[in-house]
Amino acid sequence: MSESPLLKVNGLIKKFGERTVLDGIDLEVSSHEVVCLIGASGSGKSTLLRCLNTLEVPDAGTIELLGVDLADDDVRGELVRRQVGMVFQAFNLFPHRSVLDNVTLGPRRVLHQSKATAVSAALDLLERFGLGEKAAEYPDRLSGGQQQRVAIVRALAMEPRLLLLDEITSALDPELVGEVLDVVRELATSGMTMVLATHEMEFARDVATSVVFLAEGRIVESGPPEAVLHEPRDERTKVFLRRYLEGAG
Amino acid sequence: MLSLASVFLLVFGIALVFLLSPGARSFGHFFLSPHFFRLAFFGDASESVPPMWQAFLKNVGLCLVAEVLVLFWALPVALLRMSKSALLAGPRLLATIYVDLARGLPLILVVLAVYFGFPQLEIPFISNGTWFEYGLFCLVFCYGAYVSEVYRAGVVAVPYAQTLAGQAIGLTKVQILRYVTVPQALRIVIAPLINDFVSLQKDTAIIGIGAGVIEILKAAQINQGVYFNDTSYATAGLLFLAICVPLTRLAEHFQARDQQLRLAGSIGVPA
Numbered sequence: 385m386s387e388s389p390l391l392k393v394n395g396l397i398k399k400f401g402e403r404t405v406l407d408g409i410d411l412e413v414s415s416h417e418v419v420c421l422i423g424a425s426g427s428g429k430s431t432l433l434r435c436l437n438t439l440e441v442p443d444a445g446t447i448e449l450l451g452v453d454l455a456d457d458d459v460r461g462e463l464v465r466r467q468v469g470m471v472f473q474a475f476n477l478f479p480h481r482s483v484l485d486n487v488t489l490g491p492r493r494v495l496h497q498s499k500a501t502a503v504s505a506a507l508d509l510l511e512r513f514g515l516g517e518k519a520a521e522y523p524d525r526l527s528g529g530q531q532q533r534v535a536i537v538r539a540l541a542m543e544p545r546l547l548l549l550d551e552i553t554s555a556l557d558p559e560l561v562g563e564v565l566d567v568v569r570e571l572a573t574s575g576m577t578m579v580l581a582t583h584e585m586e587f588a589r590d591v592a593t594s595v596v597f598l599a600e601g602r603i604v605e606s607g608p609p610e611a612v613l614h615e616p617r618d619e620r621t622k623v624f625l626r627r628y629l630e631g632a633g
Numbered sequence: 634m635l636s637l638a639s640v641f642l643l644v645f646g647i648a649l650v651f652l653l654s655p656g657a658r659s660f661g662h663f664f665l666s667p668h669f670f671r672l673a674f675f676g677d678a679s680e681s682v683p684p685m686w687q688a689f690l691k692n693v694g695l696c697l698v699a700e701v702l703v704l705f706w707a708l709p710v711a712l713l714r715m716s717k718s719a720l721l722a723g724p725r726l727l728a729t730i731y732v733d734l735a736r737g738l739p740l741i742l743v744v745l746a747v748y749f750g751f752p753q754l755e756i757p758f759i760s761n762g763t764w765f766e767y768g769l770f771c772l773v774f775c776y777g778a779y780v781s782e783v784y785r786a787g788v789v790a791v792p793y794a795q796t797l798a799g800q801a802i803g804l805t806k807v808q809i810l811r812y813v814t815v816p817q818a819l820r821i822v823i824a825p826l827i828n829d830f831v832s833l834q835k836d837t838a839i840i841g842i843g844a845g846v847i848e849i850l851k852a853a854q855i856n857q858g859v860y861f862n863d864t865s866y867a868t869a870g871l872l873f874l875a876i877c878v879p880l881t882r883l884a885e886h887f888q889a890r891d892q893q894l895r896l897a898g899s900i901g902v903p904a
Contacts, residue, residue, distance in 0.1 A: 439800055465803040476798035480816050489812060490802030542802055 388451060389414045390546060390577055391436065396445035398431055398601075405431045407601035409445070413546070413579060418572045420588035420609070421581040423598035424624060429581035430473075432598070433548045436579065437470050450545065466494060469539030470548040473555050475531045477523040483510065483534050484519040490542045502541075509537045513567055529560030533567055540571075547571065549580035585628060589613050597621045662862075669864035673856045680859050688852035689872045692837040695765060695848075699772040699837075700830050706773055707780035714785055728781075735778030740839050743771050748843025764844035771840065776833050783829060787822035788814070820891050827884035831877045838869070849873075 389412040396409040406428045413419050421429040434440040436447060438454055438461040447454045454464055478486050487506040491497045497505075510516050513533050523531055532552055539547060549568065553561040565587050571578065572591040582588055588595055588609060595612040597605045597620075605618045616622045651657060676684030713721060713728040747767050752760045762770070791814050799809035841850030849869050856865035 437801060439797060461800065462803045462805055465801060470801040472794065472798065472801075474794060476794045476801075478795065478798065478813055478817075480820060490804070493808055493812065494803040538802065 390417075390450060391579075392446075392448040393436070394446045394448075396432070396435060396447065397443045398428075398435060398440060399443050405601050406435065406442070409601075409603060411596065411603065411606075413577060415545075415577050416575045417577055417593045418591050419579045420592040420595045421579065421598055422583070422585070422588060422595060422612075422624075423604075427598040428601040429598055430550050433470070433550050433579065433581055436546075437468050437548055438464050439470070462494065466542055467545045468548060469542055469544035469546070471532070471535050471539050471550065471552050473551045475523075475528070475535045475555070477531055477535055477538070479523050481522075482519070483515065483521050483523065483526070486523070486534060487538045487541045490538065495542065506537070506541055509540055510534075513537055527560060528556045529563045532556065532560075532564045536564075536567055536571075545577065547576055547578045549578060549582075551581050551583065553582070553584060583628075585613060585625070597624065599624070664863050664867050666862060666864045669856075669860055669862045670868055672860065673853070673865040673868040677859075682856055682859050683847050683852050685849060685852045685856070685865065685868050685872065688847050689849045689869075691846065691848040692834075692840075693876070695768050695772070695840065696830075696834045696837045698765075699769050699776070699833060702769060702773045703776045703780050703833070706777040707784055710777060710781035711784035711788075714781065715788065732778040732781060735775050736782075738775070740771065740775050740836050741842060743775060744839055744843040747771050764840075764846045768837070768840040768844055771843075772833055772836065775836075776829060779829050780826065783822055783825045784818075786825070787818035790821045791817045820887075824884045824888035824891060827880055827887065831880045831884070834877055834880070835873055838873070 391411070391413040393409055393411040396406050396411075397404065398406040409428075409432060411419075411432075421432065423429055431440060435442050442455070449464060449467060452459060478489070481489065484503065484506055487510065488499070488502040491502040491505065492499060495502075507516065507519060510519055513536070515530065515533055515537065518526060518530060518534070523534070526534065532555075536549075536552070552568075553564050556564060561584070565584065568578070568580070568587075569591055592609045594606060595609045596603055597612060597616070597618070599620045605612055605616060605621045612621065613625065616625060651660070654660070672682065673685050676682050676687070710728050710732065713725050714732065716725055747770055748764075751762065751767065754760050795813050795817065796809055799813040804812065837848070838850045841848050844851075847855070849872065853865040853869045856868075857863055
């Protein structure tokens, strides 16, 4: 671990009213790492991801991205979000724009690329993920799996240093989950740094460089996937995994 | 085939009721006479009866100008109503009272109050308005409230997730409004907006109660007074229908398109 971490979270606390959703999170993510956040619904996974993208403002603690403190007043949200891509559970594509326009909006308006540059880069990306033919379509003409892949491409088009994936397969029909996970797997292979919240334990075991188990806004256990998923030490992790395994089958 | 038969039966049945009614002949003469329709529509210079199509142009002109003004006037009202700032609490309350008043008062009462009340105030600017200015005031006053609510609903209807998605690719607040929220709100708003405009168009007839000018209602009344025939009212009805029915269809078209679009970008809707 010679290089400094891409992302460094220290003592992060986030409250919604009286409720403490994140209660002192410490987390480091280095380049090319894939960190899987697991834990029950309401354990704080999504809120953590949103904080990392400054979509939520923490109540205490620091988040450093590439050595820059995000709480610094000089750091504007838009700047952070150029470096950090995010994909949502419900895709959140822009329904009034074609697939191509969804993908090029950020590069053109935020990165100020020329239309030609943005379009050709977008078409390359869409091609890479088997969506080349869908460029002119509107989101409502696509399946859920295709929409989510477009959402991933939209995030990638900004050439982020870090990609946040928030339960991106939870809204999909089971038969469509595979195609989306394959995309993430390919990204992991190509060295993309990712933090993802997921309920897909097998997938986490396959692609994660580390797994983080959250409960009640705290990191209960973290480490390599084999360790956390197969030999959990904390009782809460055991219960969660057992319940999950029973549920899965 | 079946649908055709169903339509035919219904139309035929209704026509039959009218045709076989004891007063069919006199009803036809007094309300649907082609002769009096021609006289009403084109006017009759020898009896100094004004042509109704010309009178109708006054209504059309009034509604066109009113619609443009309403579009603008409703915007600050909607923004105020949606504002959360403590600083704007006063104006916000005012806007709320205005919307309640304007939506609660029948237009005809507003027309009477404005046309007969304003001149009595003897305030220079307010008391010597033309019929057109007073008409604009009444229509914009009443419809501004409705349209402001339409705006409000449109903005609220764009899911917050869309704003999040815009933020996530680094768009600024203004860019999100421009490229993400407002275009979608416009689509949502366009159908209800046209509906309100159809209604506004029709309500220009009410202006005739107060306005001392020969617009469609007055023209119809003059016509009726000269010939003792009510076909002029049917003529007025046809003129309104000629404008309002296509507008309504247009609204339905937009509504259908919007429905289709709104399905997109949300959870799991395969093609």
